[in-house]
Amino acid sequence: xxxxxxxxxHEDFKDNEYxxxxxxxLNASGTNVVVGKLDQLINWGISNSLWPFCFGTSxxxxxxxxxxxxxxxMARFGFEVARNSPRQADYIMCQGTITYRMAPALKRLYxxxxxxxxxxxxxxxxxxxxxxxxxxxxxxxxxxxxPVDVYLPGCPPRPEAMFYALMQLQRKxxxxxxxxxxxxxxxxxxxxxxxxxxxxxPSSPEEAQEATNENLNNQE
Amino acid sequence: MxxxxxxxxxxxxEAQFDDSGEFLLVTxxxxxxxDLATALKNEMHxxxxxxxxxxxxxxxxxxxxxxxxxxxxxxxxxKVATTDREQxxxxxxxxxxxxxxxxxxxxxxxxxxxFINHPDMRRFxxxxxxxxxxxxxxxxxxxxxxxxxxxxxxxxxNTYRLVEDENGNVTRIDGKVFEDEExxxxxxxxxxxxxxxxxxxxxxxxxxxxxxxxxxxxxxxxIEKMCESLTYPQxxxxxxxxxxxxxxxxxxxxxxxxxxxxxxxxxxxAELIRMMMDELMRLSSHLLSYGCLTMDQGATTAxxxxxxxxxxxxxxxxxxCGARMSMSYMTIGGVVADVHPEFINDVRHCxxxxxxxxxxxxxxxxxxxxxxxxxxxxxxxxxxxxxNYAVTGPSGRASGCHCDVRKCHxxxxxNEVEFDEVILxxxxxxxxxxxxxxxxxxxxxxLRQCCDMLEKEGIEGEYIAxxxxxxxxxxxxxxxxxxxxxxxxxxxxESDGDPKPFQKPYRLHFxxxxxxxxGVVDLTCKDNLIADLITITASIDFVIPDIDR
Numbered sequence: 143x144x145x146x147x148x149x150x151x152h153e154d155f156k157d158n159e160y161x162x163x164x165x166x167x168l169n170a171s172g173t174n175v176v177v178g179k180l181d182q183l184i185n186w187g188i189s190n191s192l193w194p195f196c197f198g199t200s201x202x203x204x205x206x207x208x209x210x211x212x213x214x215x216m217a218r219f220g221f222e223v224a225r226n227s228p229r230q231a232d233y234i235m236c237q238g239t240i241t242y243r244m245a246p247a248l249k250r251l252y253x254x255x256x257x258x259x260x261x262x263x264x265x266x267x268x269x270x271x272x273x274x275x276x277x278x279x280x281x282x283x284x285x286x287x288x289p290v291d292v293y294l295p296g297c298p299p300r301p302e303a304m305f306y307a308l309m310q311l312q313r314k315x316x317x318x319x320x321x322x323x324x325x326x327x328x329x330x331x332x333x334x335x336x337x338x339x340x341x342x343x344p345s346s347p348e349e350a351q352e353a354t355n356e357n358l359n360n361q362e
Numbered sequence: 363m364x365x366x367x368x369x370x371x372x373x374x375x376e377a378q379f380d381d382s383g384e385f386l387l388v389t390x391x392x393x394x395x396x397d398l399a400t401a402l403k404n405e406m407h408x409x410x411x412x413x414x415x416x417x418x419x420x421x422x423x424x425x426x427x428x429x430x431x432x433x434x435x436x437x438x439x440x441k442v443a444t445t446d447r448e449q450x451x452x453x454x455x456x457x458x459x460x461x462x463x464x465x466x467x468x469x470x471x472x473x474x475x476x477f478i479n480h481p482d483m484r485r486f487x488x489x490x491x492x493x494x495x496x497x498x499x500x501x502x503x504x505x506x507x508x509x510x511x512x513x514x515x516x517x518x519x520n521t522y523r524l525v526e527d528e529n530g531n532v533t534r535i536d537g538k539v540f541e542d543e544e545x546x547x548x549x550x551x552x553x554x555x556x557x558x559x560x561x562x563x564x565x566x567x568x569x570x571x572x573x574x575x576x577x578x579x580x581x582x583x584x585i586e587k588m589c590e591s592l593t594y595p596q597x598x599x600x601x602x603x604x605x606x607x608x609x610x611x612x613x614x615x616x617x618x619x620x621x622x623x624x625x626x627x628x629x630x631x632a633e634l635i636r637m638m639m640d641e642l643m644r645l646s647s648h649l650l651s652y653g654c655l656t657m658d659q660g661a662t663t664a665x666x667x668x669x670x671x672x673x674x675x676x677x678x679x680x681x682x683c684g685a686r687m688s689m690s691y692m693t694i695g696g697v698v699a700d701v702h703p704e705f706i707n708d709v710r711h712c713x714x715x716x717x718x719x720x721x722x723x724x725x726x727x728x729x730x731x732x733x734x735x736x737x738x739x740x741x742x743x744x745x746x747x748x749x750n751y752a753v754t755g756p757s758g759r760a761s762g763c764h765c766d767v768r769k770c771h772x773x774x775x776x777n778e779v780e781f782d783e784v785i786l787x788x789x790x791x792x793x794x795x796x797x798x799x800x801x802x803x804x805x806x807x808x809l810r811q812c813c814d815m816l817e818k819e820g821i822e823g824e825y826i827a828x829x830x831x832x833x834x835x836x837x838x839x840x841x842x843x844x845x846x847x848x849x850x851x852x853x854x855x856e857s858d859g860d861p862k863p864f865q866k867p868y869r870l871h872f873x874x875x876x877x878x879x880x881g882v883v884d885l886t887c888k889d890n891l892i893a894d895l896i897t898i899t900a901s902i903d904f905v906i907p908d909i910d911r
Contacts, residue, residue, distance in 0.1 A: 197552060199559045199581050200907045201606040201687055204650070208676075208686075211669035226554045238907075243489050244559060244580045246514045247551055273599060276591065277584040278496050278503045279488065281510055298687050 145313045147189065149219055155310075165317050181319050188232065188258065189315040190220040192308070195231030195255065197248075199238030202265040202298040206237050214301045221308055228252075233260035233291075233311065237298075239267035242279045245287050252288045260315070262307055263290045266297045273297065366438055369406060374398045383838065384622075385428075389441045393530075396453045396479075398440075399427075403458050407431050408438065410749050410765075411459035413841065413873040415854045416469035418499050419443065423450045423473055426854065428841055432749055432763070435770045439841070444475070451524070451532065454480035461752035464576075464881045472497035472586075478524045478532055482539070487579035487910060489515050497587055517563070539575055540565055547892070551580045555658050555896045558906030562883065562895070569891050574884040582910040589870040594620055594833040595694060597870060602688045604872055605908035607647040608847040610639040612872075613692045618773060619842035619853045620694050623835045630775075631816075631823040632696030637774045638709065638812045639679075639691065640844075645716065645805045646675040647847035648756075648798045651903045655795060656727055658900040659736055664727050671719055674712045678705065694833060696826030703821065706813050713806045713813075720802060728799070737791035741886040741898035744789060751885070752878045755849025756797040757902050761789035767845040774844075779811045791901035798903075834865045848903060849875025872911055876904035 145152070145161055152158065198206055209216045210224060225231040228251045240248055252261070263284050266272030271282035284290060291314060294307040366386050367379050374394050380387040390398055402408045408429035415426040424443025430436070444450045454477035456462040466477045467486040474495040476483060485492065493507045522536045540546050540563070550561035559580035565573040585604065589597040601616050602609035614636050621628060653668030676686045681702040683689035691698055702708075727733055743753065748761040758765045766783040768776040784800040786793040837859030843852040852873030857865070879902050886902070887895050 196554050201603060203558070204606060205687060208669060208673070212666050213670070213673050239581060239583050241580065241582055242508065242511055243515065243582065244551065245510055246512055247580070249512060250514065251552060273603065274583045274585075274588070277588055278508070280583050286510060287512070300686060
């Protein structure tokens, strides 16, 4: 199966292998026709009305503003209204360096967003710390705090690159399954347990296992 | 210089002088510093504290003060140091120059120097629970000491000050930022109208703001510390990420400072291209601040107009520098490459378009009744306060200060072009807005003259001077300032004259204009409506990464 989005042809994307592999994996598990169609409908809806959450900390935010302005006009793709409240947004496009002081705020904002939620790490700083990697108070990649769906390099990335990243996100959304298993969701869970375990700092492996189980029960 | 030396010698016999540098250097023992500072301000009229730089000289910790006389534009600098590394203490001058309040807090944050008689001794950039003082040379930056925090920071309401009595005994007095009965509203750090990650804690009475406590540091990236482990050409990179809306100008400043230290003569053509880039950057920055100011008052359409014209400027950068933002175009000795063949035509076209559109902007917004009501007479800043708080740039000129570095301390080729310094008198939000609009016209005036000059030079020419491959500076310190789009941007550069092949700066400090601008938020917002907090800060127009560095 091919993942189709409205804005760009499949062969125009540079890295199709991973998404083909993802589709294969999902298809291998099989799904009910009714549930599958429902999934498709939901995914069509979400992927064409992605609302961003304004989260610009530095330079990338200016390029993101250009994306919203007349020449690039992201409204054409449905990435329309930048929301100022995390409760109304679908994805968070983290534009700019995240420092130690900002890290808890970013994590909290991410947790405040409603499911399904996605994260784009926009710019070198959010991917890996970028030019500030050696600093004493810069987080080396936001994936240390929150899970990331699309990595977008550049310092700052051009608006065209931002569109590419957003379309990749659309493609990713198109293959996710709400009623079946969702691969990326499992990864997110794992990540959260890892963090929770770190915070508690258990003294023995048994205790760690216990804490993880407890978390599992709480989350269910 | 000899004049000042004599005068200061009379005021303070303990002072030592060194006039081998660009300005007169006065070294004063800490006990005499406050008396001398009072005399310098009141008798010798050094009323503008241009820069306050903390430095760790290993055997002693200290502060460099750069002072300017706003009448004659003379500058001197003063060094005050202490050998105590366990509990370093110096006397505060925040009662004389109000701008020192935040700057001393910055030095306290970076070096752990406590300032006696400072009203509010708290950290400024780093979290309250941070361990160590990062800019000290012996700082331990192991991640175990300061791990990534995942819990929310607790509001630090406790502060203290050190008070000295007549016998020289220093006692610590604890205090509170906000009293228990005060009603405190939090704005930020993630708030769309703070233009970045800024946080204000405002105490209000009804709808009137009584006090604003600025909590900064949400984008503090430790640029100054990182620069100490990079070679000179590598440090240029970070200047563009400070105030990204005056990227070229900041980079120009550091280039000028290094060239001054090395004694490199830059070709005329290179300096001309640099100046044009500076002015284009200023134009783009003012267009952005127009867009954001209007959007904060609800005029979303005006925001789109501002961005439409900015795209023209981005295209020019794109063609010549190869990038829209963070261009990395200027380098030590000149510019990286010659301009694009269509550069002059593009700039002329851009000038024509913006001149035409400026009329449209005024028609759309400047006379609008909502804009007038929300900006006229709101957020007043007097001329005395502007100098006292070292507010420069458009915000300072709106209060009537003559503070344009292009006129006061001309650099580059600004002597050879004709332009006016826009100075207005009222000091309210409206004037701050109008200064920017008028300054855009001046930018266009400069650009047009530069286009003619560049055309005379021909299509191609020498755009970079002969620069040694390994940049080495003699031991010493230099200070260079330029007019950024938001005020006077300064670079303090200190070199230890290290003979190793890859020399690194001993201390590099960026004196950012926005850092001073944020100091007047409390003053200008006091007794205004909380809704006006947004328009006032938008009209002062600061870029947060420039504050936090």
